[in-house]
Amino acid sequence: MKFRHLIFANLFRKKIHLLLTIGSFAVALFLFAFLAVVRDAFSRGADLASADRLVVINRTSIINPLPLAYRDKILRIPGVKYVTHNNWFGGIYQDEKNFFPQFVIDPENQRQVFPELIVPDDQWNAFLKDRQGAIVGARTAKRFGWKIGDRIPIKTTIWGGGAWEFNIDGIYHGKRPQDDETQFWFQWDYFEEKVPDRVKGQVGWYVIRIGNSDDAPRIAKAIDAEFANSPSETKTEAESAFAANWVKQFGNIQFLILTIGAVVFVTLLLVTGNTMAISVRERIGELAVLKAIGFSDVAVLFFILAESLAIALFGGLLGLGFAMVVMPVLASALSSLLPNLILPASALVLGLVMAVALGAASGILPGISAMRMRVVNALRRI
Amino acid sequence: MVRVDNEGASSALIQVRGLNKTYRRGGEQIQVLQGLNLDVDKGDFVAFMGPSGSGKTTLLNLLGGLDVPTAGTISVDGDEITHMAASKLTQWRARHVGFIFQMYNLIPVLTAYQNVELPLLLTKLSKAQRKQHVLTALSIVGLADRMHHYPRQLSGGQEQRVTIARAIVSDPTFLLCDEPTGDLDRRSATEIMELIEALVDKHGKTVLMVTHDPLIAARAHTTLHLEKGVLVEAHKLEQNVAAGGVA
């Protein structure tokens, strides 16, 4: 009779510990996924940058403009295929909190330089014909519930020019999930028409598409040489370098993330290792009987490892799976602070590998002690 | 025929000569077994008794290949196990010994069937063959109808019966029991002892049993007492007591 209570208590204990240990793995792997997502969000510009695009800014200050007149000179440099220019509009839609990037674009070259941002032809053509037309990224359109045909007013304090209103003529989608779908584009001509004279004919920056990415250093040098010693000197960089430097300015995010990740995983290892150790301790009698019957020491080690690996794998899959489901929700909640949050496949694979490694690590010490346990001693303990 | 002197026939199933076992306990060396001899034939049913600390369990562990003596030899069915390597000893145990302990015998998360099947997993038998052996063992102990129950769904007596089934399923050379009824009430204990007796009488098993209960020991064919590190036959013990020896 006493047997039954004891065994029942053992089982129940095991269930709770099992669930909690699986839960611990799930939490750790979920956090791992979250950290991977944050890292990806910050370095996405650098990861995605095109090898065959260059960015030209004013050497003195990034916020100083460049003359529109530079365009033709840039086009004449060998190796340059397309040149487009942009201005940062920086207006406010209803409330400062509703921030999204607004660009004045050069419609003629926009699609050639940014082929990964796709607009259906009919929408693009409508846009071309509409002076006050605008193309908006799918994510921003969804955020405010905009549809084609909507009229959007935007206020600006930098450019003057009174009231600015736009017609949504099209919605663009990125080819890849990480492409930025938050931008708002409108016509250069409309912009030039409305701004005061002293601002006309000035460009925020140029983006250039070149034929061969190997040519990038040469072309960059050539452009900067062309405008050296002029009132507006240029600084030309490959898009990847530009994006990477931008990220670097945020400080050492990588290090911060790695540190947090390390703290989490070490703690997890301790918790699960301890749980396994307790679990093995509680079952030492059973394990001794198994050895008495004839199971080898190594067999017992394998049993323990198999258990901890199964727990780790199950918990890991749970955590990663939950992360995949939750990310889109998190992404829209944080849409005013961060770009689209995406969980890269590589992170999922790495996460699983880490879960397995941790499972093995947490089971190895208790497993070895179970392996080394002498039946006689264990039975005497009973 | 059971003998405790040095003169057993070499045809004995189990032959022990000059067995010594010394422990270190709290800094001291304690010699538990001192030149112990034993011969057991096939079909014998022997009970070992003695005060606690006398070394009964130690003897059982040595006979079962769970421990190694300080000196002396143990041979079972012609195999000398005292100098076997650990891995070989493990395999030897699987083939030759059936264990019945006082408790912790069964794995709680496995059914009766699965528990009984455990030793067979170490053999090369196919699933169907294993099933045959398991069913046979379970019907011998009378629990075939509960084979899919978990240990927590069985009574104490039933659990021990499953343990016995597991102990005989691979048809080992002999059975070792350490206080097999120690945790049971009187009625279940009787059931178990009747079963063990049946195994000896009807199926010709060889059983070595440690117990502290004279009523249980009485069911065996021979009772031996462990005294001063050696085995003494029961009537000899009475003589010793009468002569003012061991109390």
Place this chain on the structure above:
Amino acid sequence: MAIPLIYNVRSVKARWTSAIVAVLGIAGTVGVFVAMLSLARGFRATLVKSGSEGNAIVLRAGAPTEMMGAVTLDSVRIIQDAPGVARDANGNPLVTQEVVGVVPFPLISTGTDANVQVRGVSPNVLQVRTSVKIVAGRMFQSGLAELVVGKNASATYSGLKLGNTVNFGGGRWKVVGVFDAGGSSFDSEVWCDAPVLNQVLKRPDNVFQSVTAHLTSPDAFNTFKDALTKDPRMNVDVTREVDYYAKQSTTMTRLITVLGGLVAAIMAIGAIFGALNTMYSAVAERGREIGTMRALGFGGPSVVTSFLVEALLISFVGGLVGCVAVLPLNGYATNTMNFQTFSNLAFAFRITPDLLTEGIIFALVMGVLGGIPPAIRAATRPVAAALRSL
């Protein structure tokens, strides 16, 4: 009857390996929590310190930051004559009209460029911003291409050492002084003469981006503000300098706080699981003791309280360990780019007593959540079963 506390303390000590695990889980969570929040607070503090209670900043109406502002020289004159403006011994108004630019300088740490805030100021700026002091060299001379650099700027960007010459905007500038701005955002800036900067950045002369006035007293703010906003010639917003700079920190502060908070919340769940694990083991392993105590007459609530106290003990220690572990971070300098101003800002982790208190409370909350279910289990398990358990 209350179960003596010493029982819990001794029990924890006896099962210290399990307890240590729970402690570490909580310590890790509290550490990350305090670290992330101190990062956010350090960022905000640096900006808030830039503002002084006794100053007011005037921007074009509707401009969210000074970079988007525009104030003409005429307007500057009106501001200088407004009521509430402090004056120096000679009766000159303590007003600085300023221009800001974002100029690339290489970071010493990575060698890549960071956008540094270069601020063109009026010669009397040090009398307006009284917490800023020149600690090496001297102030720049009006009309010359001379720079004074904040102490953080000097330490973070290459080439900004006293006596050096740097190039930007097509001109050569000499670093003639280093200033200490008391740990505010100005410490990350480079200052020069406003008209000279206007020329270099090719901005229209005599148009400034912001005007900051030192007031006769903080109470003079409303008078000052009303005079300017009611003036039909002006179209401006007037804000206390403190409030303006606090606002400049909102985006980054919010980002760090939200991300940090999320990470800490997730870790907290893991830590609670760890605590539950430890406490459930404790309850199970001490089944017989608990049964005995209850048989002796310690009621259910006593048992619950007893185990809860144990959980709180463990989590309190965890919180302490976490706080102590991250304390060395206090004052550790780092830098990042402020979204709102596009420019780089050096700041330091800032751990305050109230943040540490929050950390400990967080730990205790985790302890309660991790301690209640097992405590209830200990109290409600049938006494007979508990007594019989091994």
